[in-house]
Amino acid sequence: MVEDSGRGPLKGAFSTLRKGFKGMSESMVPSEDDKSEVGVKKRRFRIILAAGLVFLFAMFLISISISSGGIIPITDAFSALVSAISKGGEDLTTEELYVFSSRLPRVVAAIGVGAGLAIAGCMFQALIRNPLVDPYITGVSSGAGCLAVAASTTLASLSFLAGYSAYIIPLAAIAGGLLAFGLTLAVAEGAGGSATNYILSGVIVGFAFSSVQTIFLSLNKDNLTNVMWWLYGSFGNITWENAFLVLIPSIGIAVIAMLWAREFNLFMSGEDQARLLGMNVRRFKAIMMVVASVLTSVCVAFVGVIGFVGLIVPHACRMMLGSDHRLIMPASIVLGGCLMLFADIIARVAISPLELPVGAITALIGTPVFAYMLVKRGREYDG
Amino acid sequence: MTDEPLLEVEGLRMRFDDFEALHGVSFSVPKGLLVGLIGPNGCGKSTMMKCINKLHTSWTGTVRVDGEDISRMRPADIARVVANVPAEVGSIYGMSVMDMVMLGRYPFVNRVWWESEDDEKVVREALRTFGLDQYRRKQVSLLSSGEKQRTLIAKAYVQNPKIMLVDEPTSHLDMKYKLEVMEYLQKMARSDMTVIVAEHDISLMARYCDLCIIMKKGSIVTIGDPKKVIDEDLIREVYEVESCVGTDREGEIYVLPKRYIKTREEGDEGSRGHDPAGGAPGAGPSSIFRRRRR
Numbered sequence: 013m014v015e016d017s018g019r020g021p022l023k024g025a026f027s028t029l030r031k032g033f034k035g036m037s038e039s040m041v042p043s044e045d046d047k048s049e050v051g052v053k054k055r056r057f058r059i060i061l062a063a064g065l066v067f068l069f070a071m072f073l074i075s076i077s078i079s080s081g082g083i084i085p086i087t088d089a090f091s092a093l094v095s096a097i098s099k100g101g102e103d104l105t106t107e108e109l110y111v112f113s114s115r116l117p118r119v120v121a122a123i124g125v126g127a128g129l130a131i132a133g134c135m136f137q138a139l140i141r142n143p144l145v146d147p148y149i150t151g152v153s154s155g156a157g158c159l160a161v162a163a164s165t166t167l168a169s170l171s172f173l174a175g176y177s178a179y180i181i182p183l184a185a186i187a188g189g190l191l192a193f194g195l196t197l198a199v200a201e202g203a204g205g206s207a208t209n210y211i212l213s214g215v216i217v218g219f220a221f222s223s224v225q226t227i228f229l230s231l232n233k234d235n236l237t238n239v240m241w242w243l244y245g246s247f248g249n250i251t252w253e254n255a256f257l258v259l260i261p262s263i264g265i266a267v268i269a270m271l272w273a274r275e276f277n278l279f280m281s282g283e284d285q286a287r288l289l290g291m292n293v294r295r296f297k298a299i300m301m302v303v304a305s306v307l308t309s310v311c312v313a314f315v316g317v318i319g320f321v322g323l324i325v326p327h328a329c330r331m332m333l334g335s336d337h338r339l340i341m342p343a344s345i346v347l348g349g350c351l352m353l354f355a356d357i358i359a360r361v362a363i364s365p366l367e368l369p370v371g372a373i374t375a376l377i378g379t380p381v382f383a384y385m386l387v388k389r390g391r392e393y394d395g
Numbered sequence: 396m397t398d399e400p401l402l403e404v405e406g407l408r409m410r411f412d413d414f415e416a417l418h419g420v421s422f423s424v425p426k427g428l429l430v431g432l433i434g435p436n437g438c439g440k441s442t443m444m445k446c447i448n449k450l451h452t453s454w455t456g457t458v459r460v461d462g463e464d465i466s467r468m469r470p471a472d473i474a475r476v477v478a479n480v481p482a483e484v485g486s487i488y489g490m491s492v493m494d495m496v497m498l499g500r501y502p503f504v505n506r507v508w509w510e511s512e513d514d515e516k517v518v519r520e521a522l523r524t525f526g527l528d529q530y531r532r533k534q535v536s537l538l539s540s541g542e543k544q545r546t547l548i549a550k551a552y553v554q555n556p557k558i559m560l561v562d563e564p565t566s567h568l569d570m571k572y573k574l575e576v577m578e579y580l581q582k583m584a585r586s587d588m589t590v591i592v593a594e595h596d597i598s599l600m601a602r603y604c605d606l607c608i609i610m611k612k613g614s615i616v617t618i619g620d621p622k623k624v625i626d627e628d629l630i631r632e633v634y635e636v637e638s639c640v641g642t643d644r645e646g647e648i649y650v651l652p653k654r655y656i657k658t659r660e661e662g663d664e665g666s667r668g669h670d671p672a673g674g675a676p677g678a679g680p681s682s683i684f685r686r687r688r689r
Binding site for chain 1: 448450469470471472473474475478479481485488489490491493494495498499501502504508509510512514515519531532534554
């Protein structure tokens with residue numbers, strides 16, 4: 013057989029990953045008929061949390077020890093972090109300063125944004141029940157982008173706002189994101205509120221804001237550098253002041269949304285079916301749409317539009333874990349955080365000392381992995 | 396059949412803009428029966444089911460389940476007495492059979508997140524009853540049409556309802572699966588659950604149902620034992636189709652459609668033409684219980 017000959021390292025790595033996962037899932041599913049299926053799920057949930065947190069922590073350590081300036085041993089980075097924290101962030105050595113003030117904020121923000129976008133994507137995919145849906149489906153990214161560009165080209169040049177410049181773009185982005193979502197909601201609900209209505213109105217609202225954004229960009233060609241990083245996504249502008257403004261809301265909203273995982277399962281079986289089982293479908297959909305849009309706006313506000321994570325992470329989790337949102341949602345949080353950390357590391361070191369836009373990296377890493385999963389599991393995943 | 400009625404419908408009217416889909420329908424059904432809802436496309440079968448389960452809310456009239464007025468009940472309470480089996484499984488991203496059937500326990504699960512052991516016991520029992528236990532980890536999308544239909548019925552069954560509304564359960568099934576599904580539904584009716592089935596296969600309905608409700612243009616034409624009420628005149632009146640209604644050696648009725656009657660020609664008694672607004676004068680209450688076997 014040709015199967016085993018000529019295996020490339022990539023194929024071998026994928027195969028090992030797959031076998032590892034298969035082995036994990038088989039060991040978690042008992043063969044006896046009388047084992048509790050809910051018990052199996054609870055165990056899977058604990059494994060996802062434990063393994064995910066360990067993996068996330070490992071990525072975190074790698075991330076704080078690497079920068080465009082160079083790489084230090086993980087142990088040194090960790091001890092520098094611990095000592096910097098014990099000092100309360102004051103009187104730091106150069107290395108502690110690097111780890112604590114320069115790398116840690118962007119690592120914290122990357123985890124928040126990755127987790128937030130992944131779970132927002134997961135929520136939208138369930139709410140709209142369409143596989144092409146990502147967190148930007150309701151026009152949030154275009155609205156946020158448009159107002160961010162508008163703010164940076166107009167407001168930021170006003171002298172009395174100079175002191176607040178770090179917050180002008182994020183605030184304008186949040187306002188733009190929510191405005192776009194509001195318009196999408198109004199058009200979609202006016203048209204009947206179906207999934208297709210939401211997709212179409214999100215697309216047209218998105219186009220409208222993108223056009224305005226293009227006009228602003230062409231009118232203010234000199235001021236483009238201020239806003240370019242934002243349009244392609246970057247953690248370069250993250251500082252301690254805004255890192256937690258990203259992390260806390262996104263992780264908070266993500267965990268709160270997880271409490272409704274069972275309702276998401278029910279919603280997936282169809283709106284009528286969910287209503288017939290006693291769920292207030294309209295209210296649930298409206299609240300969760302708002303929650304997911306706020307979450308997306310918060311994620312894009314400080315770091316810009318980072319694509320792909322919100323589309324593929326939830327799909328990857330569904331392919332691996334099935335359709336139960338009690339497993340998919342926590343897995344999306346963890347995997348989203350890890351993928352974003354990994355992409356940020358690559359963005360920083362690939363052509364060091366220059367930094368690449370992290371949004372491009374997420375897509376570059378994600379596409380081959382996702383294409384592989386799609387080829388392997390796509391048939392079963394249909395319908 | 397002498398029991399107190401389980402489902403009572405009085406003067407049920409449903410209007411979509413300028414079209415009245417149900418013209419004050421009234422009937423009652425005792426418990427433990429398999430009831431067939433028969434009539435041509437657009438006669439109001441599905442609309443009536445959607446009024447009973449309150450998927451439609453703008454109807455007028457009274458619907459009582461076990462003496463309780465359904466218009467005063469909350470959706471979650473209705474879900475504990477009325478279960479629904481849709482005609483098809485929707486798009487469900489690889490949901491497993493177990494997960495799908497477990498959704499039926501939603502009205503009973505109060506704990507956040509995980510279902511209790513009792514819920515799981517009920518679901519496993521239902522999976523065994525419907526011959527699905529070996530497929531419980533399989534994705535619903537990979538099942539055969541018959542197995543999918545059984546999964547949907549099992550999901551409604553675990554709601555432990557008093558009334559089960561089943562919409563065209565055999566439309567995609569071959570002969571064997573049709574009989575199998577009807578036998579499951581009959582078994583459930585025997586276990587004190589009233590099962591109401593909307594279906595186009597009249598022979599199948601006549602064979603399995605204890606009672607049939609024949610509808611045309613938003614009104615009930617007749618209600619009764621299918622073996623007594625289904626005849627060629629009734630088929631002509633309701634479907635505008637000439638048919639051969641016969642009885643086999645076991646005494647079961649079969650209906651063979653022969654040709655459809657062109658509307659508004661030669662003053663044919665069985666054809667009243669298509670009235671887009673529904674509610675042709677002759678299809679109202681005056682025609683109820685009019686037809687007899689030849």
